[in-house]
Amino acid sequence: MTIYRVEDLRFRFGDAEILRGISLEFQSAQMAAVVGPNGAGKSTLMSVLSGFRDDYEGRCTFREVEIRQWKKRDLGRQLTFIPQMIRLEFPFTAGQVVFMGRTPYCHGLFESEEDREAVRKAMEITETTAFAHREFRELSGGERQRVVLAGALAQEPKVLLLDEPTTFLDLKHQISTYSLLQRLAREGIAIIAVTHDLNLAATYADRIVVMSQGSIAADGKPEKILTPSMLKDVFEVDADIRQSPEGQPWVFCQSPDGYLPETSTESFPPAPLPAAPPKC
Amino acid sequence: MLSRKKFWLAVGLSALFFGVVAGLAPLMGSSSIEMARALAGESPDHEILFYARIPRVILAALAGGALAMSGVIFQALLRDALATPFTLGVQSGAALGAVVSICFGWRSFGGLPAVWVTAFAGAAVTIAVVVSIAAEGRRMSSFTLLLTGVTINSICMAAILFLHYTAGFTQSFAIVRWLMGGIESRDYTTLVGLSLLTVIALIVAIAKANDFNVLAVGEEWAATRGVNLSSLMLLAYLLGSLLTASVTAFTGPIGFIGLLIPHALRIVVGADHRVLIPTSFFVGAGFLIVCDTLARTVMAPAEIPVGVITALLGGPFFIWLLRSRRRSLWV
Numbered sequence: 001m002t003i004y005r006v007e008d009l010r011f012r013f014g015d016a017e018i019l020r021g022i023s024l025e026f027q028s029a030q031m032a033a034v035v036g037p038n039g040a041g042k043s044t045l046m047s048v049l050s051g052f053r054d055d056y057e058g059r060c061t062f063r064e065v066e067i068r069q070w071k072k073r074d075l076g077r078q079l080t081f082i083p084q085m086i087r088l089e090f091p092f093t094a095g096q097v098v099f100m101g102r103t104p105y106c107h108g109l110f111e112s113e114e115d116r117e118a119v120r121k122a123m124e125i126t127e128t129t130a131f132a133h134r135e136f137r138e139l140s141g142g143e144r145q146r147v148v149l150a151g152a153l154a155q156e157p158k159v160l161l162l163d164e165p166t167t168f169l170d171l172k173h174q175i176s177t178y179s180l181l182q183r184l185a186r187e188g189i190a191i192i193a194v195t196h197d198l199n200l201a202a203t204y205a206d207r208i209v210v211m212s213q214g215s216i217a218a219d220g221k222p223e224k225i226l227t228p229s230m231l232k233d234v235f236e237v238d239a240d241i242r243q244s245p246e247g248q249p250w251v252f253c254q255s256p257d258g259y260l261p262e263t264s265t266e267s268f269p270p271a272p273l274p275a276a277p278p279k280c
Numbered sequence: 281m282l283s284r285k286k287f288w289l290a291v292g293l294s295a296l297f298f299g300v301v302a303g304l305a306p307l308m309g310s311s312s313i314e315m316a317r318a319l320a321g322e323s324p325d326h327e328i329l330f331y332a333r334i335p336r337v338i339l340a341a342l343a344g345g346a347l348a349m350s351g352v353i354f355q356a357l358l359r360d361a362l363a364t365p366f367t368l369g370v371q372s373g374a375a376l377g378a379v380v381s382i383c384f385g386w387r388s389f390g391g392l393p394a395v396w397v398t399a400f401a402g403a404a405v406t407i408a409v410v411v412s413i414a415a416e417g418r419r420m421s422s423f424t425l426l427l428t429g430v431t432i433n434s435i436c437m438a439a440i441l442f443l444h445y446t447a448g449f450t451q452s453f454a455i456v457r458w459l460m461g462g463i464e465s466r467d468y469t470t471l472v473g474l475s476l477l478t479v480i481a482l483i484v485a486i487a488k489a490n491d492f493n494v495l496a497v498g499e500e501w502a503a504t505r506g507v508n509l510s511s512l513m514l515l516a517y518l519l520g521s522l523l524t525a526s527v528t529a530f531t532g533p534i535g536f537i538g539l540l541i542p543h544a545l546r547i548v549v550g551a552d553h554r555v556l557i558p559t560s561f562f563v564g565a566g567f568l569i570v571c572d573t574l575a576r577t578v579m580a581p582a583e584i585p586v587g588v589i590t591a592l593l594g595g596p597f598f599i600w601l602l603r604s605r606r607r608s609l610w611v
Contacts, residue, residue: 050500052504072509075506076504080504081501086497090496093550096552100501103490103493103494104505110287
């Protein structure tokens, strides 16, 4: 089912044109990764999709209704947005942050039994129950991100927008977060995630949207989109595309001195990698 | 995360503190009075109790409660722990209004003291200017609010300095005295009006407490969690400013309460605005009653400006609180 229909979307900050006529659609039960170099307009696109920036030109309909015409409370029961990071000025506990996801459902001052149940489940899925009573600011970057994800799940959204959801996560939690997102997509939720990690995107996303200078440079299944020429054009890197044992594309970037072995495509990953391979 | 039991316990305890303080304060003063004589309507005990002390305690309570609440609201709105009721220029607008009245020797407008009228008008003009500048264009953001407020603040302060410079000796003293802030007895009609406004603001603020929680995290965060951002920010700004303006018109600027009380309470009851707003109101009210009682008794018959007491009493206590309790007692 088509959730978003974006037609000729334009956005400017003063004289700077951030989005230059974007047209695309997003479906439910699909996980889309939005990638692109810094300044491509990814975050701005997300904040139009989230309903936060409503001074765009062109059209952006959410469930057939222009997104700026949605009442925020109704919209809050349909979609949620997870920012790149949140800096809290005040001593909220992790549990309180998760409960904020229930704000669009609140009637009166106190939470209902339903709210408590949604929060309990969300914290269990994200393995954050143990920090419920700890102050959010005292948690590590990764723990915070999981707490924020729990809050988004407690909101029971149909659409989940994420801006670099795994920036501060360790390897295990990167994988578990992306598997969780994939599972949510299988259950019917539309996931739209901005990311810089092309390989995680290729592994988990059903679709990759490549943005460059405020436009869509490529859009489609990971195996179609990830090509050396696209990486050269959009990201300005020399890269090679291999296949993982599961048949998904895997991007190897060429460092200036070139660590990429010349031959052998059968071994995966090529061993040994240098200490810190540049991340795509 | 907030059970009714915790909510009522916190609100009940803070209301109890307020009740005890408000009950005891009228009994203290530079001249001793006999309760029996005062209640029997005998002079001068009756006049001292009912026309000097009780109205003064009521004004202190309203001012303290309103300033503490206004501090909570501005801190959530600007997501700035150091925001105070005076950050966005309301107080300096009121001060400019009051100083204009003093300098031009205006006595009264429509039966009300001119200083109150012009102070309130000054604050109202500031509010209107800040809103019209900050809300222009795209949407209200805390950044434009802060910049506009701070700029208006500086302009008003410059105008006050200029007027003060040109003022005569008597006027100059009156200006300084007003700028120090202080609580004086007011007539009951004024107090009833002020209480109505404060209580309505308190109810509205508590009703919006869940929205203030998400606003305190971030704008896009709030906008994607069911909050209409522009109207909530406008409401928060008007609520905080009106509270500050109406109190400041009667008392002049009284510093520190809007910063101290909300922070002290965040340490004790946590950041949840559903508890923070009502407890701030009661504790702020009680605290200013204590400070004002000290102000009028310690050096009696002379009075210490109450702003001096709030800072001298509250400052060290706040530092002790910060050092002794890094985490909330209330989770």
